Amino acid sequence: MQHLSIDLGTRSYPILIGAGLLADRALLERLLPQRNLLVVTNATVAKLHLQALLRGLGERNVATHSIPDGEQFKNLDTLNAIFDALVRARLHRDAAIVALGGGVVGDVAGFAAAIYQRGIAHLQVPTTLLAQVDSAVGGKTGVNHRAGKNLIGAFHQPCGVLADITTLRTLPERELRAGLAEVIKYGLLADVRFLEWLEGSLERLLACEEAALEFAVQRSCEIKARIVATDEREQGQRALLNLGHTFGHAIESATGYHDWLHGEAVSVGLLMAARLSARLGWLGDADVERVRALLQRASLPTSAPQVGAARALEFMAMDKKVQDGKVRLILLPRLGEARVSSDYDAGKLRATLQEFLGP
DSSP: EOOOOOGGGGGGGEEEEEESTTTTTHHHHHHHOOSSSEEEEEHHHIIIIIHHHHHHHSSEEEEEEEESGGGGGGSSSHHHHHHHHHHHTTOOTOOOOEEEEHHHHHHHHHHHHHHHOOOOOOEEESSSSIIIIIIISSSSEEEEEEEEEEEEEEEEESSSSEGGGGGGGSSHHHHHHHHHHHHHHHHHOOHHHHHHHHHHHHHHTTOOHHHHHHHHHHHHHHHHHHHHHTTOSSSSGGGGGTHHHHHHHHHHHTTTSSSSHHHHHHHHHHHHHHHHHHHHHHHHHHHHHHHHHHHTTTOOOOOOTOOOOOHHHHTTOOOOOBBBBBBEEEEEEEETTTEEEOOOOOOHHHHHHHHHHOO
């Protein structure tokens, strides 16, 4: 088992990565001492992993609540249903929520924990690659609004993150590939050697080799933990973790959160960020093609021509990184290094949007 930590003073917490952790009763007792719990999950994940988790939780007062599966259900209606479940179970401030599932479950359940009775504890138990390397780590919680993704939310750090690698064996291939987009993101923004490792290990990851997956999750979480520890509430450096996301969120929002998995939209966004960086004279064309080749090897999409540049700009204008009316973008001075920038040529941005998203 790999043991990392997010160093946030009194809000610090561990990230535990390994196989067979869900049913480890002693481990769960250390992470989660509360006796009254609500496990939030969805029907698909519950069928696969809920019983193992319940064995690990042991003899406690445990209620369960299943939410609909899909990004389109990451909304206030789903949040209110979780509040109803908490009230039905008569849970108070000494209770905790356990988020068992992917990014939607973790984001909504974490947000419920942030605001129920002005805040209760929660444990993240991510069961998808994307959640293990990204959404479960760092305390971002929230729901979508029809005007944009994650517009309603709060920072609320969990008491721990339990990443059981064995849950990844049950992922549909499309979900696994979507999670790889977030893993590739870390190499692009912070560690070119990790990027090189990914290029050489992609087939092992796609084959769900346990050692390869554990290292990919570990290195991704190390990078994210270091950045979050310096900038918990995204006032500066933490914005780098959104490489590809401003473009990707626009794709998801424009298509109503129905057709695209988050990682698929991020994949297009990563390539768009690389291409715009090249247009600005930072990356070379060979760098852009290197990014494209890795994403294509992972069978991830590299364009979304149905969205349209004008439509994408509407959603980008509502992005949380907008300051003084200017969309701040995460760009790449070189592979393995990222920068937040609002100093870019608007014409080159529009050209990039049109190239990948259509007119």
